[in-house]
Every structure is written in structure tokens, then in C-alpha cells.
Amino acid sequence: MKTKPLGLAALLTTIILSGCSDGDDGQNGQNGEKGADGIASLVNVTALVIGDENCPAGGSRIDTGLDTNQNGVLDVNEIDITQSQYLCQLVSGGLSAELIGRHQTHVYGLSAAEIVEFHRPSNRIFVVNAVSGKVDVLDGSVLASAGNASDPLSLNNLEKVAELDVAKDVAISNLGSVNSVSVSGNLLAAAIERGDGAGNNTQRNGYVAFYQLDAEQGAEYIGAIEVGALPDNLVFSHDGKNLLVANEGEPNQDYSLDPEGSVALIKIEDGKPAATATIIGFTDFNVGGARHSEITKDIKINGPMASVAQDLEPEYISISPDNARAFVSLQENNAIAIIDIANGAVTSILPLGFKDYGLDVNKIDASDKDDGINLRRYEGVYGMYQPDTLASFSWNKMDFIVTANEGDSRDYKGFSEEARAGDLTLDPNHPQYAAAKDKTQLARLKVTTSMGDDDKDGDYDRIVGFGARSFSIWTRDGQQVFDSGSDFERITAALLGDNFNNNNEENKGDSRSDDKGPEPEALAIGQIGQKRYAFIGLERTSGFMIYDITNPFAVHFVDYVVNRDFDADFVIDTDTGDVTGDATLAGDLGPEGMKFVSAENSPSGWPLLIIGNEVSGTTSVYQLKQH
Structure with a gap:
């Protein structure tokens, strides 16, 4: 202050005593007493x-x-x-986001709209309809003349014109959900998972299906290539010469089967994929391996009886602007792997460290039972960054990595690391010893049991939670240069009041404070004029944040945009898709995937942001304008 x-x-007033004009002047009087200040x-x-x-x-x-x-x-x-x-x-940069397009599947809670892509020659939007095993195809040509939506909650002007039945086209037994889609030129790739027919739905090697696109809106199936277990994300290099696939390799529920995580690299020549994929694994990092010493204590390896290669779970990939490196988020492990694309090898694994909730800039609301907004700092409490989506850009000839720090736990029938802070046996000297017993403060916070006992004496010296409720910018060697701190919770608290940290399955208000808060997951970056922006989707609260990241050392908040009715009365069961109440006007719930479309590739001539909202099953398109 x-x-x-x-x-x-x-104002100084001078009293001038005047005698007769021709008389003698009188003598000065005595000074008066000093007045009070x-x-x-x-x-x-x-x-x-x-x-x-x-x-x-x-x-x-x-x-x-x-x-x-x-x-x-x-x-x-x-x-x-x-x-x-x-x-x-x-508002920094004067950027506005106007909703101009939207498609409703009327399928709720079943991931009917996840990852999104855009093909400029045909003006088609491709949307992963995960559980169906298909990719929906939407007609985006209407965006050329669409204006700002007058009723954004009910808008439904994007027509579904086709679908890619990936499971049928690949024609192999036990195929499951489509998890990702990517487009380069006229080549489309879609990742699909596979089970073993014995109740393990994702533990067998999955496939990447390729389609040839054309300007006349057609999509011809070319073929499929086997990759690793649970291909969760794929992306083409900017020059279109390589496709990289993050094979997550999650265990089954009883943890009796745990495939290795890996990255698949598929060469593309003259617009056609190679016949096979190169699998880039992590076995050198196993105990006894040549690179095991690179696995530091801050890289979380905690699966029961799992090797390092089994425990590492690639989640998402971004390619450096020069196409030399791939940055791979290892979400559960709180790390990022760097891949040398030319040599098909892992360069390094970067631990991301911990966010200190004891700092004023990192305040959180840690309870869903405190009946209000209660952002506080908690010394001795930390969050793992654990990014889901990541992106990358170059500034002053240096690569930077942008991460949406969602957080995730291992929570299976055969093994779970989840606990509440109130369940931990804390060191009696822990500064939150009392607060951790209070459900209105820390007792409800979801934490890991796999970290925090630093001196190995059976009690916890640190309380470590999942995710960081923020987005961050890192150098390519893992140095953090920016984190949004407690912005997301403070901004949504200011704008939404009691609806902040809301879940996406119902309007209950402050129901996620104990569990990763607004949960930033989706992420896209885009250049508009001379400025570069980051768009970060909040999976639980919904909507997205906009930040100006032109200079990664001078980042500015721009806006928070949300198309959700927090007064709607509904409950969505994400296991069955059943809906209680009316969710049709709830708006867009659970942004999962984002795609930035530059002005030169946009049918409207303005940059676009396309968002797949998995809980509401909607696809929304925003037009972005600088003022």
C-alpha cells in the first residue's frame, strides 16, 4: 500500500490597514499566537x-x-x-470473442465432442465423437456469413453432414473409442484404441487411421498403422513430414496389466504415410537402464510393480516451430519428455516441480464445504503441475512450452494414490496440522499418498495435491518463466460469485474447490496481428481464459469467456449419459479440445477458435477480433 x-x-489573507491618504503610517502591532496546524x-x-x-x-x-x-x-x-x-x-490487446457457430449433438456426458480439427479447402470441422468410435463432420461454410449469436445457449447452426466410422473402416476386432484427430494439408489421421477381448478395453496396441480429404467435402479411407497402447493424442509436424502419437499405456483396473507408454513416429512422404511406425520407448530409464539416473525424485513413479517405462504415460504432444523437437506431456508423472524427431530418440525428461500454495500469489480455495469463496494461502501445501494439453512457440529464437495444468491421479480398483488431506498422518510440526482436520479449510483437499513423506518416517512433511489450477510457460529446458498463479479462481470468483469452481455435470456451485478447482485442460495458442494469445479452457467451470503471451516474460490477462447458464436445473450422469432436468439450455460444458484457425485459413476472414465440449456434446466456434 x-x-x-x-x-x-x-489561502493567505492579508489585512491592509490604511489611514488617511496623507496621514502618517501607524506602528506595527505585536505578532499573534501561533495557530494550530x-x-x-x-x-x-x-x-x-x-x-x-x-x-x-x-x-x-x-x-x-x-x-x-x-x-x-x-x-x-x-x-x-x-x-x-x-x-x-x-482489457489487454482489445480482443473480443464472438460466438458465431455451434453444433449440438444432444448427447450429454458421453464425450460426443472432444478433439476438433479444421480442413480449409472443404470448410469442414472434424470432431472426435469418442465413445461412438467415429469422427463427426460438420459443415463450416456457414461461418463465412455468420454473425454474433443472439441466443448463444440455443444456437445450433452447424450441420453434421457426414461421419468417419473409424472402427468400421479399420475393421479389426475390439476397437474402442477414437481419441484424437489431426489434419495436415489433405491428409487426416485419427487415433483409435483397442482392447484385448478379455475386459481390458485399452491395453492392446491401438491404430492410426488415415483418410484422404478433398475440397469437394469427401474423405477416402487409406489404411491404418499399428502404434502403441492407448493412442491418446496425435499431431502432424508443421511441415507435414511426420506424425507423432502419444501412446498413454494406461493399466487395467486391477493393475494386473500395465502396457508401456511410448511415442510413435510415422513418416509422411508426398502426402502418404509410411507402412509402419517407429516406436520411441522409455526402457532406458528403467532401473538398471543406462539412463535411470535421469529419473529424479520429483518425477512421480508410483504404479505398483511398474517399471519406469510402464509408469510413464504420454498424454499430449506439441511440435517445435522448427519441426526439430516434440514436447510430450507426461501428466501423471508431473514431467515433460523432449523428443529429437530426426533421430527418433528421447532427449530428456524434465521434472516440473511443485507449486507452492503458501505464497500469496498462489492462494486457493481448498474446500467444497466452506459455503463460499475462501481463497487462502497454505504454507506446506503444494500442487503438482501435471499438464494435460501443451503447446509451443518461438520467441527471440528460443522455444517456449505452454501448459494447461489440469492434474490427474492414479485411481484404480487395484491401486489408488488418492486421499483427502484430512486422512494423512501429518508431522506434528506441519504448519497446517490443525487446518488439515477442518473440512472448511484443508481436510477435503484431494492429495497424493505417494509424495510428501520426505524423511521417510511414516508421516507427511508436505501435503501434495493434483494439478496447479493455472497455465504456465516454460523454456525448453524446463525453467518456468510464467505461471498464472491464482488468476483462474480469483477471476471466476469475481465474475461468477458463488458459481466459481462449479462442476460441469450440474449447477451446484463451489463443488470442485477440493478437487483441482476449475481444472484447466484445453489449450490453444494463435497469432493475431503482432500479438500471440493463449486460450485456456476450464474443464469444470467451463468457458475459456484469454492471455496475451506475445512476450513470455510480460504476460497479460485479456478476458474470460463463458457460454453457460448457471441457473439451469440439470444433472448429467457421465457414466450412462442420463440427464435429470433440462440440460438443453445449460450451454457449453467441459471444454476438452481447441483449435485456433488463422484469419487466412478462416472462411469468415477473421481468426477462429473451435472448441469441443465433451459434457454438453457441443462444438462451438468463436470469431476473434482485435479492436
């Missing part, structure tokens, strides 16, 4: 952080008042609140 005196002009008026200027209820984008509060106790400080009881003013920070 800064205090400075407010200068007040003093006047009461100074002071002003305080208080900086307001992003998320303040009066200035959601941050700014300053100016308080004035009289220094009645004359101590040179404007005390709280001296502030004239009727004169307080707010100078709010304007």
Missing part, C-alpha cells in the same frame, strides 16, 4: 490484482480522507468511503 500526502492550497488530507493508492470483484482485470483503488490523528498515515477509520474511486485495467 502506498501513502502520499494530498497537497491542499492555502491544519489537518492534512491524504490519499492511498492500493493495487488490485486480477480477479478483484470491482476490477476483474486488475487496477487500483484510490482512497482519500483526513489525517485526524496526524500520524501521516491514512488509517482505515479515516477513509471517506463515499470518495473512494476505482481505476480498472482495460
Whole structure:
């Protein structure tokens, strides 16, 4: 808080005694007694952080008042609140996001809209309809003339014109969900998982199916290539010469079968895929392997009887702008792997460390039982970053990695690391020893039992939770240069009130504070004019944040955009898809995947952001304009 005196002009009155114009001047009188000092008026200027209820984008509060106790400080009881003013920070960059397109499947809770892609020659939007084993094809040509939606909750102007039946086209037994789709030129790739027919639905090697696209809206199936277990994400290099696939290799429920995680590399020549994939594995990092010493204690390896290669679970991939490196999120392991694409080898595995919730900038609401917004700092409590989606860009010839720090746990019938902070046996000297017993403070927070007993004496010296409730920017060697701190919770608290940290299955309000908060998952970055923006989807609260990341060392919040009715009365069962109440006007729930489309590739001539919302089963398209 800064205090400075407010200068007040003093009016000095001179009394001139005049005698007769021709008389003698009289003698000066004696000086009077010294009068009391006047009461100074002071002003305080208080900086307001992003998320303040009066200035959601941050700014300053100016308080004035009289220094009645004359101590040179404007005390709280001296502030004239009727004169307080707010100078709010304007939206950075002047970027607006207008909803102009939307498709409703009317399938709720079953991942009917996940990962999205766009093909410019045909103006088609490809949407992963995961559980169906298909990719829906939407006609995006209407976007050329679509305006800002007058009723965004009910908008349904994108027509489904076709579907790619990936499971049928690949024609191999026990194929399951489609998990990802990517387009390069006129080549489309889709990742599909496979089970073993014995109740293990994702533990057998999956496939990548390829399709040839054309400007006349057709898609011809070319063939499929076997990759690793549970291909969860795939992406083409920017030059179209390689396709990389993150094979997550998750265990089955009783943990009796745990495939190795890996990355598949498929060469593309003259627009056609090679006949087989190169599998890049992690066996060198196993105990006894040549590179095991690179697995530090901050890389979480905790699966029962699992080797390092089995425990590492590649989740998402981004390719460096020069096509030399692939950055691979290892979500459960709280790390990022770097792949040398030319040599098909793992360069390094970077531990991401822990977010300190004891710092003021990292305050969290850790309870869903506190009946309100209660952002606090907790010394001795930490979060693993555990990014899901990541992206990359170059600034001043240096690669930077952007991560959406969702968090994830291993929670299976055969093994679970999940607990509540109140269940932990804490070291008696832990600063949150009392708060961890209080369900309105820390007791409800979901934490891992696999980390925190630093001295191995049977009690926990640190409380470690899942995810960081933020997005971060890192150098390619793993140095963090930016984290959004507690922005997401503070901004949604300011704008949504009691609806902050809401779940996406019902409107209950503050139901996710104990479990990863707003849960940032989807992520896209895009260049608009001279500025680069990051778009971060909040899976639970829904909607997306916009940040100006043009300079990774001077990041600015721009806006929070949400198309959700928090008053709608509904409950969605994400296991069965059953809906209680009316979810048709709930809006867009659970952003899972995002695609940025540049102005030159957009049918409207303006940049677009396409979002797949898995819980509402909707695909939404926003037009982005700078002002």
C-alpha cells in the first residue's frame, strides 16, 4: 500500500490597514499566537490484482480522507468511503470473442465432442465423437456469413453432414473409442484404441487411421498403422513430414496389466504415410537402464510393480516451430519428455516441480464445504503441475512450452494414490496440522499418498495435491518463466460469485474447490496481428481464459469467456449419459479440445477458435477480433 500526502492550497489573507491618504503610517502591532496546524488530507493508492470483484482485470483503488490523528498515515477509520474511486485495467490487446457457430449433438456426458480439427479447402470441422468410435463432420461454410449469436445457449447452426466410422473402416476386432484427430494439408489421421477381448478395453496396441480429404467435402479411407497402447493424442509436424502419437499405456483396473507408454513416429512422404511406425520407448530409464539416473525424485513413479517405462504415460504432444523437437506431456508423472524427431530418440525428461500454495500469489480455495469463496494461502501445501494439453512457440529464437495444468491421479480398483488431506498422518510440526482436520479449510483437499513423506518416517512433511489450477510457460529446458498463479479462481470468483469452481455435470456451485478447482485442460495458442494469445479452457467451470503471451516474460490477462447458464436445473450422469432436468439450455460444458484457425485459413476472414465440449456434446466456434 502506498501513502502520499494530498497537497491542499492555502489561502493567505492579508489585512491592509490604511489611514488617511496623507496621514502618517501607524506602528506595527505585536505578532499573534501561533495557530494550530491544519489537518492534512491524504490519499492511498492500493493495487488490485486480477480477479478483484470491482476490477476483474486488475487496477487500483484510490482512497482519500483526513489525517485526524496526524500520524501521516491514512488509517482505515479515516477513509471517506463515499470518495473512494476505482481505476480498472482495460482489457489487454482489445480482443473480443464472438460466438458465431455451434453444433449440438444432444448427447450429454458421453464425450460426443472432444478433439476438433479444421480442413480449409472443404470448410469442414472434424470432431472426435469418442465413445461412438467415429469422427463427426460438420459443415463450416456457414461461418463465412455468420454473425454474433443472439441466443448463444440455443444456437445450433452447424450441420453434421457426414461421419468417419473409424472402427468400421479399420475393421479389426475390439476397437474402442477414437481419441484424437489431426489434419495436415489433405491428409487426416485419427487415433483409435483397442482392447484385448478379455475386459481390458485399452491395453492392446491401438491404430492410426488415415483418410484422404478433398475440397469437394469427401474423405477416402487409406489404411491404418499399428502404434502403441492407448493412442491418446496425435499431431502432424508443421511441415507435414511426420506424425507423432502419444501412446498413454494406461493399466487395467486391477493393475494386473500395465502396457508401456511410448511415442510413435510415422513418416509422411508426398502426402502418404509410411507402412509402419517407429516406436520411441522409455526402457532406458528403467532401473538398471543406462539412463535411470535421469529419473529424479520429483518425477512421480508410483504404479505398483511398474517399471519406469510402464509408469510413464504420454498424454499430449506439441511440435517445435522448427519441426526439430516434440514436447510430450507426461501428466501423471508431473514431467515433460523432449523428443529429437530426426533421430527418433528421447532427449530428456524434465521434472516440473511443485507449486507452492503458501505464497500469496498462489492462494486457493481448498474446500467444497466452506459455503463460499475462501481463497487462502497454505504454507506446506503444494500442487503438482501435471499438464494435460501443451503447446509451443518461438520467441527471440528460443522455444517456449505452454501448459494447461489440469492434474490427474492414479485411481484404480487395484491401486489408488488418492486421499483427502484430512486422512494423512501429518508431522506434528506441519504448519497446517490443525487446518488439515477442518473440512472448511484443508481436510477435503484431494492429495497424493505417494509424495510428501520426505524423511521417510511414516508421516507427511508436505501435503501434495493434483494439478496447479493455472497455465504456465516454460523454456525448453524446463525453467518456468510464467505461471498464472491464482488468476483462474480469483477471476471466476469475481465474475461468477458463488458459481466459481462449479462442476460441469450440474449447477451446484463451489463443488470442485477440493478437487483441482476449475481444472484447466484445453489449450490453444494463435497469432493475431503482432500479438500471440493463449486460450485456456476450464474443464469444470467451463468457458475459456484469454492471455496475451506475445512476450513470455510480460504476460497479460485479456478476458474470460463463458457460454453457460448457471441457473439451469440439470444433472448429467457421465457414466450412462442420463440427464435429470433440462440440460438443453445449460450451454457449453467441459471444454476438452481447441483449435485456433488463422484469419487466412478462416472462411469468415477473421481468426477462429473451435472448441469441443465433451459434457454438453457441443462444438462451438468463436470469431476473434482485435479492436
